[in-house]
Amino acid sequence: DAGVIQSPRHEVTEMGQEVTLRCKPISGHDYLFWYRQTMMRGLELLIYFNNNVPIDDSGMPEDRFSAKMPNASFSTLKIQPSEPRDSAVYFCASSQTARSSPLHFGNGTRLTVT
Amino acid sequence: GENVEQHPSTLSVQEGDSAVIKCTYSDSASNYFPWYKQELGKRPQLIIDIRSNVGEKKDQRIAVTLNKTAKHFSLHITETQPEDSAVYFCAASRAEDKIIFGKGTRLHILP
DSSP, X not given: OOXXXXXXXXXXXOTTOOEEEEEEOOTTOOEEEEEEEETTTEEEEEEEEETTEEEEOTTOOSTTEEEEEEEXXXXXXXXXXXXXXXXXXXXXXXXXXXXXXXXXEOOOEEEEEO | OOOEEEEOSEEEEETTSOEEEEEEESOTTOOEEEEEEEOTTSOOEEEEEEETTOSEEXXXXXXXXXXXXXTEEEEEEOSOOGGGXXXXXXXXXXXXXXXXXXXXXXXXXXX
């Protein structure tokens, strides 16, 4: 298995632009998580899905952030409009169950908003 | 919701010595405690985990202990080596629930 695949690896955009991050989880994994990593706040959980259904989006910072999972093999995290404070590394992770299996992280997307 | 505190934020130890990282959690219903290692520029990867029905688990040079009464758990690395230099994250979760991470400990192994 190729593991969790994220794209793009790096994204540089100007403030106010729309940004879309993409994730392909490991086949057969029922759970998909989006995390944001910064030096100040560490790894923050933004949202997670179970069987393509959003379960908890309480970590989504504000209405500018949205996430979808239209099928078992694809998810997107969208920021519109983007702001400089959104600059971070965004990780997607998947697991077979939320409890008994480890999280498998993708390589992350480093987002820079200027 | 769950809150995980991790200490210290930075730790430097001499190569060959032991390193200990400590975490506390707030939700007494949490029953799964994994530890992840993140090397510079890489993704976090699971190194060891423990469930609430055991107090200690070892895997070669790495061990984790859990005190459910006090709601804290610790990572112990013995005979540290240069490749142990990384950021380590503890985490906690309840059954079928989200995994919440501590803020990480940057471990430096000094030659």
